Amino acid sequence: MPIISAPHQFNEHDLFVDLRASLGVPLYLKCEGMNFAGSIKQKAAVSMIEAAERAGRLRPDSVLVESSSGNLGVALSLMAASMGYQFLCVTDSRCNLGARRLMEVFGARVHTVTEADPVTGLLGARLDHVRRLLDSDDRYVWLNQYQNPENWGAHHRWTAPAIAESFPDLDVLFVGAGTTGTLMGCARWFKEHRPGVRIVAVDSAGSVSFGGPAAPRWIPGLGSGVRPAMLDEAYVDDVRIVEEVDTVRMCHRLAARGFLFGGSTGTAVAGAAAWLAEHDPEGRLTAVTLSPDLGERYLDTVYQTNWVQDIYGNAVLDDIRHPAEHAVKVPAMSA
Template identity: 85%
Template sequence: MPIISAPHDFNEHDLFIDLRSSLGIPLHLKCEGMNFAGSIKQKAAVGMIEAAERAGRLRPDSILVESSSGNLGVALSMMAASKGYGFLCVTDSRCNLNTRRMMEVFGARVHTITEADPVTGLLGARLAYVRRLLESDDRYVWLNQYQNPDNWGAHYRWTAPAIARQFPDLDVLFVGAGTTGTLMGCARWFKEHRPQVRIVAVDSVGSVSFGQPAAPRWIPGLGSGVRPAMLDERYVDDVRMVEEIDTVRMCHRLAARGFLFGGSTGTAVAGAAAWLAEHDPAGRLTAATIGPDLGERYLDTVYQTNWVQDIYGSEALEQLATPVGMPSAVAVKAPDALPLAA
């Protein structure tokens, strides 16, 4: 058992769940919520803050500012508390109440955007507010998770090699797409070291990341109202779009087996399950996906029947009560991947 002196010194890299025995899905789920930030975003937070410190961008009076739908905000709040920096998280009305409260417990300030930009949506409005803050006070330091190479670099350094060590014969890896930091870090590593592994991006219906039309989305985490600056589709072999109700249904399926996961994890598993049902009905491929978060922060949304009914209609509750087959995720054609170097 390790002995640590800072919360970000601990991260469980090697915990996987075999979903074949519990859900009948031939898929291994990498659990990324077993750390003090509760999500995979701890890796990105560590990578970006430590790089900014090495570059001399952070001073003792610096105030970190970041746009986040929740999980990165919690990770940065935790690290800011540990290292003595101020932190202001700019989020929007989709951020869970429990997530906002966690950030505030760590001493962070939280500014919630409630009015979307007419073109770029809530994310665009969040980014515009961050830019105004930077102009108002030079103490603010924006790590900019959307364009920071240390975001995807953290997953190139840690996440992808951990998967490769566990599964030397991996055939396909499913990765959820938000800022695409996790996706790009893993895809770049595998294209460089194991180019035979097929990389499938999983995204939420309503996200514009892969050229699909924008639509309202209610579950924070995956998806984007603005095309991610880091996304390079040449590293992606296929894309799977997942309806939010299928995310909710998968979260409930997992919970019914004793695994409480968050919305991003539900989306990743739902997309992987649908892809495998179509492309590998015999279950011969070795497949893995990444579960970015746990489910405690979603108790008032994804796991709350009143919320589900209000957002998705009364028929959604009937679907939750019905034995679920494979989710109805939608396939999107991606460009042919190129075996590019990182």
């Protein structure tokens, strides 16, 4: 039985959902929301703060600052509360109310950027705000998840080996792309240790990460308005782009079977299901994707009828009410 003295000391590494029963898709979903931060971002938060301490960057009066769309902000808030640091999160209007409230409960301050940069969007505006804070006070310490090697290093150290241990016959791994920390950590590990595993990045439509045109995005987590500094496409075998309406549909399909996951999970599963339908129609491959978080923080957005209707229109609500008509058809796995 686990006994801990700090919240970040617990993380469930080995929980997978076989989605064949729920979706008819030959895909295993690694659930990363089973920790006190509620998301995969706890790993990066632990890794980045501990590295900053080892490097002597943190003093007793230091104020951690980070740009986050939600989950990393919650994880850093939890860590700061546990370790006695102050924390300021710079987010934007897409951040879920539940995530902002959680950060504040842990004692963090939250600055919300509402005006997008005309070129780099809301993310660029957030980063500009962080730089202004750094210039204003030398107590601020920016962990910089976008360039910090401890971001991808956490997944190279923990996430990828856990997947490999559970699935020694893995053929393809689907990883959602945000900062690309999870993607690059997993991709680097598998290219080093299991180069036969195919790495497929899943990104949101409207993200510029893989060269697509910028467009408004409403669901936080995956995607970026600025090309991720950590991204090295040499480690990525394929890319699947997912429209947000398909993210919403997939989240509701999973909820209808009792699995309440976050928006990034809906994107990852929708992208993986579409890729498998195209590349593995007989269901012979062993495939895994990751669920970064659970769905409670999305009750006011992805799972709220008025929000979905206002953003995506009535047609999506019809799809949700009649999911069988819009399901991705993937044959059962061969015996």
